[in-house]
Amino acid sequence: MDPQTVVCHNPACPARGQVGKGNIRIHSQKERRYICDGCKKTFAETKGTPFYRLHKAQDIFVLVVTLLAYGCPIQAIVAAFHLDERTVVSWQERSGKHCEKVHQHLVEQPRDLGQVQGDEIRVKVQGAIVWMAMAIQVGPRLWLGGAVSTCRDTTLITCLMQKVRACALCRPLLLCADGCAAYVKAAGAVFREPLRFGQKGRPFLRPWDNLNVAQVVKQYVRKRVVGVERRLVQGSMAQVQTLLAETQGGGTINTSYIERLNATFRARLAALVRRGRALARQTTTLHQAMYLVGTVYNFCTYHHSLRVAIHLPVNRRRWVSRTPAIAAGITDHLWTVEELLSFQVPLPRWTPPKRRGRPSKATKALIAQWCS
DSSP states (O other): GGGGOOOOOOTTTTTTTTSSSEEEEEEEEEETTEETTOOOOOOEEETSSTTTTTSSSSHHHHHHHHHHHOOOOOOHHHHHHHHHHHHHHHHHHHHHHHHHHHHHHTSOOBBOEEEEEEEEEEEETEEEEEEEEEEEEEETTTEEEEEEEOOSSSSHHHHHHHHHTTTSSSOEEEEEEOOOOOOHHHHHSSSEEEESOOOOOOOOEOOOTTTEEEEEEEEETTTTTEEEEEEEESOOOHHHHHHHHHHHOOOOOOHHHHHHHHHHHHOOOGGSSOOOOOOOOHHHHHHHHHHHHHHHHSSSSSSSEEEEEEEETTOOOOOEEEEEHHHHHHHOOOHHHHHHOOOOOOOOOOOOOOSSSOOOHHHHHHHHHHHH
């Protein structure tokens, strides 16, 4: 037990979400509990993780979640571990919610994306059809997130573009998608920066100058591709060629990387399999399963195309494998599924309440101690 790596999870605590401030002490080695000097509350070591208040062994939970993340059917897990099907589904939902928080904390940080590809997948649910939209950063093959909706419309694509916008700096960016017209409208509405002139009121939103939007439209005859049309809807071709050379080593405008990622998700989520009998019961379950598979793909899976060669003497070389998170600079090692599930996402830092008049001495002391 290391108090220097633990944060307080009490929303009312002024020391919440801060690591290494000396406010956390060991309360009980036997029960593995900590105490926060800021709010005098005790909490378990597993607080803020899917292991919190778990009634089964932690090793079994990790094994089940690992099998779920790599596409093992729920019925096979039930038969192998003698668990109830509802227990396995609840574990998938719990781990999916945690993976979504980890994704928002680590992946949704501004960085130079270069090229992003987006696509949608038609998913079968009980009694209906829903759409799952996802995006990938081409350079490090990093999954940027996804959205699930009952309609393939502007609302779905706008939600996806907002997740891409949360990961992007205002740098030259190439966005490649299929022929869905909602991408052009959603990109123009999301990728904007406020211009402030020192006046009151809502600032003017200016579209990005370095945003390039391209579409790949495929012509089908009897469900076979007979032609491909590449369109540059927005931006300059010279900048597009530069971004293609930096992110994929040249070539033409394409959506090959997101389509390959779709194949990975189809192999690991039974509801995405074409001509299969598996159905998703609810869109929330599908959403959480998507984040479980995507986060394990980012942090716990080596990508063959991301390996780097280390040249040794006598014309020899050795390959160093990397995950998308390593290639993007988010982490420096391969995460295990247990490490992913044990990661504690800190709460937002405490801010003093807004009240009329001057703050009290106690409030000033809290501000000086925890807001500096």
